[in-house]
Amino acid sequence: MQKYSKQTRVLLAVDCIIFGFDGDELKILLIKRAFNPEKGNWSLMGGFVQTDESVDQAANRILKDLTGIEGVYLEQLYTFGDPHRDPTERTASVCHFALVDLNKYEAQLSNDYHAEWFPLKRFPKLIFDHNDMVEMAKKRIRYKAAFHPILFELLPDKFTLPQLQNLYESVYNTTIDKRNFSKRVLATGLLIKLTEKDKTGSKRGAFFYRLNTQNYYAKFQAFLNFIPNPDTLRY
Amino acid sequence: MQKYSKQTRVLLAVDCIIFGFDGDELKILLIKRAFNPEKGNWSLMGGFVQTDESVDQAANRILKDLTGIEGVYLEQLYTFGDPHRDPTERTASVCHFALVDLNKYEAQLSNDYHAEWFPLKRFPKLIFDHNDMVEMAKKRIRYKAAFHPILFELLPDKFTLPQLQNLYESVYNTTIDKRNFSKRVLATGLLIKLTEKDKTGSKRGAFFYRLNTQNYYAKFQAFLNFIPNPDTLRY
DNA sequence: AAAATAATTGTATGATAAACACTAAATATG
DNA sequence: CATATTTAGTGTTTATCATACAATTATTTT
Numbered sequence: 298m299q300k301y302s303k304q305t306r307v308l309l310a311v312d313c314i315i316f317g318f319d320g321d322e323l324k325i326l327l328i329k330r331a332f333n334p335e336k337g338n339w340s341l342m343g344g345f346v347q348t349d350e351s352v353d354q355a356a357n358r359i360l361k362d363l364t365g366i367e368g369v370y371l372e373q374l375y376t377f378g379d380p381h382r383d384p385t386e387r388t389a390s391v392c393h394f395a396l397v398d399l400n401k402y403e404a405q406l407s408n409d410y411h412a413e414w415f416p417l418k419r420f421p422k423l424i425f426d427h428n429d430m431v432e433m434a435k436k437r438i439r440y441k442a443a444f445h446p447i448l449f450e451l452l453p454d455k456f457t458l459p460q461l462q463n464l465y466e467s468v469y470n471t472t473i474d475k476r477n478f479s480k481r482v483l484a485t486g487l488l489i490k491l492t493e494k495d496k497t498g499s500k501r502g503a504f505f506y507r508l509n510t511q512n513y514y515a516k517f518q519a520f521l522n523f524i525p526n527p528d529t530l531r532y
Numbered sequence: 533m534q535k536y537s538k539q540t541r542v543l544l545a546v547d548c549i550i551f552g553f554d555g556d557e558l559k560i561l562l563i564k565r566a567f568n569p570e571k572g573n574w575s576l577m578g579g580f581v582q583t584d585e586s587v588d589q590a591a592n593r594i595l596k597d598l599t600g601i602e603g604v605y606l607e608q609l610y611t612f613g614d615p616h617r618d619p620t621e622r623t624a625s626v627c628h629f630a631l632v633d634l635n636k637y638e639a640q641l642s643n644d645y646h647a648e649w650f651p652l653k654r655f656p657k658l659i660f661d662h663n664d665m666v667e668m669a670k671k672r673i674r675y676k677a678a679f680h681p682i683l684f685e686l687l688p689d690k691f692t693l694p695q696l697q698n699l700y701e702s703v704y705n706t707t708i709d710k711r712n713f714s715k716r717v718l719a720t721g722l723l724i725k726l727t728e729k730d731k732t733g734s735k736r737g738a739f740f741y742r743l744n745t746q747n748y749y750a751k752f753q754a755f756l757n758f759i760p761n762p763d764t765l766r767y
Numbered sequence: 768a769a770a771a772t773a774a775t776t777g778t779a780t781g782a783t784a785a786a787c788a789c790t791a792a793a794t795a796t797g
Numbered sequence: 798c799a800t801a802t803t804t805a806g807t808g809t810t811t812a813t814c815a816t817a818c819a820a821t822t823a824t825t826t827t
Contacts, residue, residue, distance in 0.1 A: 299568070299620070300620060300621045301543060301580070301620060301621055301623075304543055304580045305543075305544075305580070305581070305582065305583045306541035306542055306543055307541060307542065307543075307544050307581070308536060308539055308540075308541055308542075309540075309542050309544070309613070309624055333534070345536070345539045345540070346540070346542070346613065346624075347540065348540045348615065348622070349615060350615065351613050351614045351615055352611060352612075352613025352614075352624065353613070355613075373610060373611065375608060376587060376608065376611045376626045377587075378544070378581065378586050378587025378588070378590075378626065379586045379587075380583065380584060380585065380586055385534070385535060385536060386535045386536055387583070388536075389544055389581075389587065389624070389626075391611045391613065391624075457774090458774085458775090459773080459774075474816080474817075474818080475774085475775080475776095476775085476776070476777075476817095476818085476819095477815075477816065477817085479775080479776085480776095480777095480815095481814095481815085496824090496825095498773080498774095499772065499773040499774070499823095499824085499825095500771080500772055500773065500774095500823080500824045500825040500826080501772075501773055501774050501775085501822075501823045501824050501825085502773090502774080502823080502824070503773080503774060503775090504774085504775095692805090693805085693806085694804080694805075709785075709786075709787080710805085710806080710807090711786095711787085711788095711806085711807065711808075712784075712785065712786085714806080714807080715784095715807095715808095716783095716784085731793085731794095733804080733805095734792095734793085734794095734803065734804040734805070735792075735793045735794040735795080735802080735803055735804065735805095736791075736792045736793045736794085736803075736804055736805050736806090737792080737793070737804090737805080738804080738805055738806090739805085739806090
């Protein structure tokens with residue numbers, strides 16, 4: 298079949314903002330770029346879409362190749378298409394974000410992949426427009442987590458209510474009343490209380506919970522609104 | 533500067549779902565494709581991103597060139613990147629959606645551009661993956677309009693409360709109590725009542741309102757939730 | 768045994784959403 | 798000109814949900 302003549306072809310890249318939670322604050326995973334231009338500078342995980350793969354497949358492959366991470370929450374965020382965003386050659390980047398259990402991958406990541414976790418509140422200047430990408434991802438995760446239970450993706454399979462509350466407080470940079478938090482969270486029917494306790498965080502120990510995965514998928518679309526002041530949020 | 537060798541270059545397209553409201557139901561604007569493949573079949577408004585323009589600029593240009601429409605609400609939706617979505621040649625499409633005042637453009641569109649409005653509930657089969665795009669746009673507009681006052685973009689500058697309610701009822705395929713609707717909508721402070729009445733729709737006539745644009749931008753992020761049953765919605 | 772630490776739990780109040788039906792204004796009709 | 802017709806406009810009550818707020822329990826450490 299005849300091709301579309303006279304049209305410019307461009308490189309198609311995928312970049313990923315990988316979020317993790319260390320129990321205290323949100324972090325993102327960065328890597329030192331291995332090739333020119335900007336070799337040695339901090340960058341998001343990224344790569345080019347290959348001939349035979351879809352954009353989604355490319356995102357998953359890049360995540361796996363560069364970090365070993367697979368099977369995690371991954372969502373398309375936005376396509377950045379300024380003609381000069383990469384000075385080398387015109388490249389459009391389909392930006393994604395991922396949510397992972399940081400503790401599960403910590404050692405593997407620094408040893409095998411030389412990737413590093415940085416606090417979302419203070420991380421180095423990134424190449425190209427990657428700082429804009431992080432900014433947008435940060436807004437999106439706050440927006441989406443206000444209505445959908447995506448933050449569970451950042452926790453281990455077993456977690457405690459104080460841990461969960463820490464996560465919400467950290468994402469929204471606020472404090473939430475313990476009693477109201479547990480009431481609302483338990484009312485969703487998304488949590489199953491286990492008999493086991495986590496004794497690492499306190500003397501008394503806090504009960505572990507796990508996700509009711511059935512309800513998780515069923516209720517994914519309708520969750521909670523934990524935003525203290527939605528007016529300050531932007532999509 | 534050296535180029536990235538060994539990487540595949542692809543065509544980068546932009547497609548637009550253009551939504552309009554005729555007072556009764558939601559419609560989308562379609563065009564008969566002017567070139568092969570699929571020449572003569574119904575298609576979304578689309579075109580290729582040019583060398584010197586960003587993706588956003590391309591979306592605006594395509595909208596203007598193919599419909600004459602400019603200065604309307606336009607938002608990036610999703611990038612479709614299946615390697616075989618266009619059989620001719622690999623093409624990624626950054627899909628957008630636009631919201632326009634249908635009555636403002638109706639004549640101009642059919643005469644000058646041979647574009648046609650189709651009800652969102654029954655429109656022809658489209659080329660490639662354009663049907664998937666429309667499906668996603670439909671979900672997105674419902675999702676977003678539940679929290680942000682974007683539907684005003686579909687109405688003329690002056691509109692009545694019954695018109696506005698019709699629009700919401702049509703988008704969510706539901707019925708809303710008049711009293712509760714007007715209470716909530718007026719409580720937002722987004723509407724300014726005019727002295728003039730619209731007499732075309734009824735004997736008594738309904739007062740016109742216009743947007744308080746200051747408040748519109750200020751409160752864009754925090755609006756209302758008109759979804760009758762959010763569980764049924766998907767992002 | 769007492770102190771320290773963090774987890775767990777309930778109630779009262781205010782705000783918001785939902786249910787519900789009649790009156791008012793204007794035109795059309797006999 | 799009186800009456801009928803049509804759609805616009807408006808208030809109250811009730812139920813639900815969000816918020817504010819503090820004492821007790823379990824366990825470990827001293």
